[in-house]
Amino acid sequence: MAIEIxxxxxxxxxxxxxxxxxxxxxxxxxxxxxxxxxxEIDEKTYxxxxxxxxxxxxxxxxxxxxxxxIDPGARTMKLTGEGRETGGGTAKGSLDVRLVEIGEAETExxxxxxxxxxxxxxxxxxxxxxxxxxxxxKQFSANAEAQLSAAGSENPADxxxxxxxxxxxxxxxxxRTLWQMVVNFFRRLFGKSTG
Numbered sequence: 302m303a304i305e306i307x308x309x310x311x312x313x314x315x316x317x318x319x320x321x322x323x324x325x326x327x328x329x330x331x332x333x334x335x336x337x338x339x340x341e342i343d344e345k346t347y348x349x350x351x352x353x354x355x356x357x358x359x360x361x362x363x364x365x366x367x368x369x370x371i372d373p374g375a376r377t378m379k380l381t382g383e384g385r386e387t388g389g390g391t392a393k394g395s396l397d398v399r400l401v402e403i404g405e406a407e408t409e410x411x412x413x414x415x416x417x418x419x420x421x422x423x424x425x426x427x428x429x430x431x432x433x434x435x436x437x438x439k440q441f442s443a444n445a446e447a448q449l450s451a452a453g454s455e456n457p458a459d460x461x462x463x464x465x466x467x468x469x470x471x472x473x474x475x476x477r478t479l480w481q482m483v484v485n486f487f488r489r490l491f492g493k494s495t496g
């Protein structure tokens with residue numbers, strides 16, 4: 302099943318600081334719960350792994366990520382990756398990242414993800430996967446923003462790293478996603494928006 306996801310975030314750091322972050326695979330992985338870089342093959346190719354809990358089921362992926370395009374002048378880059386689930390499923394996709402300078406010390410980051418999934422995770426369905434992905438992006442954004450804010454600090458020890466790189470607990474994300482789906486349904490039904 303092919304999934305496409307587009308997300309954006311703004312951070313209050315100069316574009317050079319944000320660019321240094323997105324081109325550092327280890328720093329990016331550290332912001333994603335359950336993800337880890339386990340080997341650097343060369344300056345553009347990495348082996349990584351990710352662990353995801355789906356209720357009582359825990360699934361793990363291991364695969365390769367490659368920086369296939371990096372344009373420092375345009376502040377754009379593309380990653381491609383392919384991984385295999387321990388249970389036999391696969392994940393193959395790409396990530397396009399674009400940075401735009403909003404002000405002297407503010408940068409907008411745009412992420413376009415295209416992924417083709419097979420295996421256990423497909424039991425969740427396209428809508429649920431997109432909802433969980435949105436919640437996961439919120440976690441990533443919060444961690445990335447904290448790390449980027451600390452990057453300008455005089456003390457490098459202030460840099461924030463995800464404290465517990467345990468498996469991503471999708472159970473709580475599923476609960477939030479289902480709740481958001483219910484809220485959105487009632488908003489459409491009654492034509493109202495709250496808060």
